[in-house]
Amino acid sequence: MAKDITLFWVSGSPPCWRVMIALEEKNLQGYNQKLLSFEKGEHKSKEVLDINPRGQVPTFKYGDKIINESYGACFFLEVWQTQGTKLIPENSNEKAQVLQRAFEGNTLHQKMIDVITYNWRVPENERHDSAFKRHKEALTAELKLWEGYLQKQKGSSSFLAGKNFSMADVIVFPSVAFLFRMGLCEESYPNLAEYYKGLKDRPSIKATWPPTWKETPGQQLFKDI
Amino acid sequence: MAKDITLFWVSGSPPCWRVMIALEEKNLQGYNQKLLSFEKGEHKSKEVLDINPRGQVPTFKYGDKIINESYGACFFLEVWQTQGTKLIPENSNEKAQVLQRAFEGNTLHQKMIDVITYNWRVPENERHDSAFKRHKEALTAELKLWEGYLQKQKGSSSFLAGKNFSMADVIVFPSVAFLFRMGLCEESYPNLAEYYKGLKDRPSIKATWPPTWKETPGQQLFKDI
Numbered sequence: 001m002a003k004d005i006t007l008f009w010v011s012g013s014p015p016c017w018r019v020m021i022a023l024e025e026k027n028l029q030g031y032n033q034k035l036l037s038f039e040k041g042e043h044k045s046k047e048v049l050d051i052n053p054r055g056q057v058p059t060f061k062y063g064d065k066i067i068n069e070s071y072g073a074c075f076f077l078e079v080w081q082t083q084g085t086k087l088i089p090e091n092s093n094e095k096a097q098v099l100q101r102a103f104e105g106n107t108l109h110q111k112m113i114d115v116i117t118y119n120w121r122v123p124e125n126e127r128h129d130s131a132f133k134r135h136k137e138a139l140t141a142e143l144k145l146w147e148g149y150l151q152k153q154k155g156s157s158s159f160l161a162g163k164n165f166s167m168a169d170v171i172v173f174p175s176v177a178f179l180f181r182m183g184l185c186e187e188s189y190p191n192l193a194e195y196y197k198g199l200k201d202r203p204s205i206k207a208t209w210p211p212t213w214k215e216t217p218g219q220q221l222f223k224d225i
Numbered sequence: 226m227a228k229d230i231t232l233f234w235v236s237g238s239p240p241c242w243r244v245m246i247a248l249e250e251k252n253l254q255g256y257n258q259k260l261l262s263f264e265k266g267e268h269k270s271k272e273v274l275d276i277n278p279r280g281q282v283p284t285f286k287y288g289d290k291i292i293n294e295s296y297g298a299c300f301f302l303e304v305w306q307t308q309g310t311k312l313i314p315e316n317s318n319e320k321a322q323v324l325q326r327a328f329e330g331n332t333l334h335q336k337m338i339d340v341i342t343y344n345w346r347v348p349e350n351e352r353h354d355s356a357f358k359r360h361k362e363a364l365t366a367e368l369k370l371w372e373g374y375l376q377k378q379k380g381s382s383s384f385l386a387g388k389n390f391s392m393a394d395v396i397v398f399p400s401v402a403f404l405f406r407m408g409l410c411e412e413s414y415p416n417l418a419e420y421y422k423g424l425k426d427r428p429s430i431k432a433t434w435p436p437t438w439k440e441t442p443g444q445q446l447f448k449d450i
Contacts, residue, residue: 053370054332065321069328075300076324079317092304096290099301103294106331107279126353145278 001080005031008048008059010038012181012210014109014174015070016058022074022170024204026084035211071106074170085204087167094162101149101161101168108146109175111139116182116221140225143179143189150191158198165202173199181213183220226305230256233273233284235263236437237406239334239399240295241283247299247395249429251309260436296331299395310429312392319387326374326386326393333371334400336364341407341446365450368404368414375416383423390427398424406438408445 005028009016023031036042036057044055052059052068059066060073067073078088089095114135119127149160161168176196180186186193199205230253234241248256261267261282269280277284277293284291285298292298303313314320339360344352374385386393401421405411411418424430 062317062321065318065325067321067325067328069325069331071296072321072324072328076317076321079320092287092301093290095304096287096292096297096301099297100290100292100294103292103297106294123355126356128351130348131351 002028002030003032004063006061007031007033008036008043008052008057009033010036010043010057011212012178013038013057014178015056017174017177017208017210018070018171019058019060019073019077020208021173021204022077022087022167024207025087025165025170026077026080028077028080028084029207071102071171074167078167085165087165087170089162089164089166098161098166098168102166102171105168105172105175108142108172111135111142112175112179115139115225136225139222143184143192143225147189147191150195154191158195160195165199169199173205179222181218183218183223184225185223188225227253227255228257229288231286232256232258233261233268233277233282234258235261235268235282237403237435238263238282239403240281242399242402242433242435243295243396244283244285244298244302245433246398246429247302247312247392249432250312250390250395251302251305253302253305253309254432296327296396299392303392310390312390312395314387314389314391323386323391323393327391327396330393330397330400333367333397336360336367337400337404340364340450361450364447368409368417368450372414372416375420379416383420385420390424394424398430404447406443408443408448409450410448413450 002023005023007016007019007023009020023029036045036048038057042048043052043057048059049055051061051066054068056068058070058073059068060076061067062076067076074087088098115132118132118135122131157163159165159169160172173196176192177200180193180196184192200209227248230248232241232244232248234245248254261270261273263282267273268277268282273284274280276286276291279293281293283295283298284293285301286292287301292301299312313323340357343357343360347356382388384390384394385397398421401417402425405418405421409417
């Protein structure tokens with residue numbers, strides 16, 4: 001159980017946070033963990049690269065089995081089907097909805113990353129204002145899609161897929177929180193802001209709130225998105 | 226069952242093909258389907274955009290529930306746990322391995338797409354030989370990782386994760402087939418070539434082989450990767 005699990009993580013990384021929320025929801029508190037410094041490049045250390053050849057975070061270990069993909073680790077935790085929150089419903093209609101939102105969460109995350117990493121991912125001589133603008137427009141269009149989803153279900157549920165907290169929230173909430181941490185305007189995205197505020201004090205989320213976010217102010221990178 | 230399922234797909238698209246292989250493996254032949262022409266832009270038609278706002282393929286419908294994400298549709302099909310091939314094992318060690326390979330398949334696919342779509346995704350005035358070269362190098366590094374995985378298990382299994390055909394193969398095989406279709410050199414990647422040849426005549430794969438691939442020759446885009 002929890003003692004067989006080890007998580008290598010970085011504070012503020014949505015993929016790491018997903019796994020931590022899922023661990024809380026499945027009542028697997030007390031797992032082994034190692035907080036890595038992204039700034040010091042510890043996710044590229046030999047210790048991590050030996051088990052995670054792409055040098056990504058998180059790295060999740062269960063016994064000697066390694067899952068380096070955050071979706072993989074989250075879905076794996078449903079092995080404990082009857083423990084804690086049921087994150088993927090049995091009912092096929094509800095399951096379809098949860099899977100759709102959980103997996104399209106990857107598109108939201110990717111479009112956010114495309115904007116936030118542009119300046120350090122793309123060498124200076126290859127950067128174009130037009131490309132950066134296009135990435136920002138793609139993120140705006142994506143965010144409007146999610147605003148629409150939440151608008152449509154307003155009043156009937158405060159979760160992303162159906163009546164209950166699910167894998168869709170586990171996976172997408174950290175990206176939404178990241179967007180607001182980086183200055184996304186609450187007035188421009190009122191439904192996302194309401195979703196964010198409705199979930200931020202949920203015990204599994206509060207218990208795993210990125211420690212660096214408590215110590216430092218956010219940034220304003222997304223303020224004009 | 227099959228009569229409640231509808232799939233909108235495009236010939237030769239690895240994400241579509243994944244879902245079709247999974248449907249075959251789960252003995253769900255006879256589902257409704259609509260083959261769209263990518264060249265004619267039919268995946269951006271009103272009929273598709275109404276249920277799939279990003280205009281991606283595939284679109285999968287089960288009754289009135291819609292799953293537009295290929296991973297979502299494939300994982301959904303495990304609703305029929307006892308029908309056809311068990312694609313995600315119950316045993317936690319085996320499950321961990323299948324999930325790891327299935328989800329890291331997305332990285333392989335993305336790095337392949339980064340190379341193949343560079344010239345039509347990036348406007349001409351923003352293209353740089355150095356960026357294209359970097360994408361090709363990233364794909365080469367990724368392919369070497371998968372070569373290494375297959376090398377390590379040589380002689381013990383011809384599947385990607387464990388002793389049996391699994392969700393990892395459902396998801397990754399179409400990308401591997403696409404790479405060889407686009408000219409990947411068998412001599413440079415002998416383990417991937419052996420994996421490809423070992424699976425290409427599997428009934429679920431043969432039955433869903435992209436029809437356009439039977440009619441036209443492949444290309445040489447990946448020949449120097």
